[in-house]
Amino acid sequence: MSLPHAILTALLEKPSSGLELTRRFDKSIGYFWSATHQQIYRELGKLEQAGQIRALPAAQPTRGQKKEYEVLPAGRAELAAWVARPEDPRPVRDPLLLRLRAAGVVGGTGLREELERHLALHRRQLEQYREIEERDFAPERTVTEQDALRHMVLRGGIELESFWTKWLTETLAALPATP
Amino acid sequence: MSLPHAILTALLEKPSSGLELTRRFDKSIGYFWSATHQQIYRELGKLEQAGQIRALPAAQPTRGQKKEYEVLPAGRAELAAWVARPEDPRPVRDPLLLRLRAAGVVGGTGLREELERHLALHRRQLEQYREIEERDFAPERTVTEQDALRHMVLRGGIELESFWTKWLTETLAALPATP
DNA sequence: TTAAGCATGTAATGAGTTACATGATTAG
DNA sequence: CTAATCATGTAACTCATTACATGCTTAA
Known part of the structure; x- marks a missing residue:
């Protein structure tokens, strides 16, 4: 593809x-x-x-x-x-969201640990992206159009990881004590 | 899978x-x-x-x-x-981010239109999710644990679409006038 | 009684994953 | 000279997509 x-x-x-x-x-x-x-x-x-x-x-x-x-x-x-060439966004297909929905019907033993594990992974990834951003895309160093585009792509990665950490945090907060 | x-x-x-x-x-x-x-x-x-x-x-x-x-x-x-069963998050594989990076090396004619098109699609999707949320997950109607889980999954969809609209808006703003 | 559309399926192809194989180079 | 590791590849399999085929139901 x-x-x-x-x-x-x-x-x-x-x-x-x-x-x-x-x-x-x-x-x-x-x-x-x-x-x-x-x-x-x-x-x-x-x-x-x-x-x-x-x-x-x-x-x-x-x-x-x-x-x-x-x-x-x-x-x-x-x-x-x-x-x-125009191309539509791909439909979502995320196993973690699916697992949460499945947990609604069969119960979610150990789900909290799994969500916390994912949260840690996404936090670490986010940190790494932020380091790359500071190192490679300091305001005065982004000059060419190519720099700007590459920066926006990295911003995509950063904001995507931010989404996950935010959502996982909220979900953990909404989850009953020890399901 | x-x-x-x-x-x-x-x-x-x-x-x-x-x-x-x-x-x-x-x-x-x-x-x-x-x-x-x-x-x-x-x-x-x-x-x-x-x-x-x-x-x-x-x-x-x-x-x-x-x-x-x-x-x-x-x-x-x-x-x-x-x-x-624990399962790691999938690595990212997004054609739009890739296309932006590719535009950095071969030029991005018509890219702005494509980004605007995606923005419109994601905005519409976000609207639909918000309607579902209002209709099916009003605060007083979310009672069982299953309700809460299903709501969090929908929140995932909502926040994911929010991410895209935010990122696309920022990217359009950062993009030079008519590349 | 035939056309539209409902409902289930097959076939072919392409994309992605896992496991394994083989040759070249280099450090001890 | 041998083990580690660098580097390139093959094979088999699973998953996803696209295009097409077939039978049932119903309304003009």
Whole structure:
């Protein structure tokens, strides 16, 4: 769906090997798109076949040897076309909300602990995003339009985590003592 | 992953046929879990085979004839076990955030219109949730624990839509005039 | 009696996850 | 020279989406 476009974006920001991409998807890219290394290698193969990216000539293809990719004009064109294409927001599909609703009909033993665990996870994530924001997006350092866009994407991550911590806090407060 | 549990929850709240379930997934259930009718029929078949649900004896199985399902004890047990099982939050995978980041490298023609379109969609959804909240969860009407849980799930939907409208508004404000 | 739409389903494809396999490089 | 780890990949499976097929019911 959008994995190839995530990879094209990442490679345009900086040509990389499969493993480097994996690392970047675990870190900065991960706050708007996640992917495993298996997905990434598979997709790199497809994109190369489609003529949208190519391996840099330097290191050549034996297994186990690093292979750097860069985006070709066709890849850039495809990405630009995708950015311009309207696409509706995905319907929600959240297991935790579902579990809460299920707890309403079968009882929620241990649910409080689980909510607290999630709260801790989201708080930690929020902290990390805030650190990135302070480090990389101080007011005087955000100059180009690209900076502004990347900042707004990070704001998305921050506000999404804020939503979760807020909702989890309220829900814990509304939950009866030890259900 | 959680589709069978969504169906079990829905059927416990009210025994239904495949089409009725589809309707319910389009409406109230949709704010925490979405599913198409094809998914639902396939999963109903699996759940019946696994002995977790059964078709009510009344109407019998010819194609095109309504078939009502109810949950069996094994199904209720499976759902209770799933509710108690810890499960980490899913990593984020949002196409709109990705598109914004991509716009940073290939330019974002028409992006403003798309953001405004999404903003309108999320605002409308938020309105609908607020109406449901006023109608079904007035303070004096929320009495049982199940009511409280269902209300918190709806609050999740409301706050999630609030997040989107807030973030989209901020992003539109931060976006240069006509990129 | 035929067309509309209600209701259930199949098939094909694509996207994502889990488990495993294999070669290259480097530190001890 | 061998174990750890870096790096790239395959295979099998599950879940989701899209398109299509089939039978029943009812109202013009």
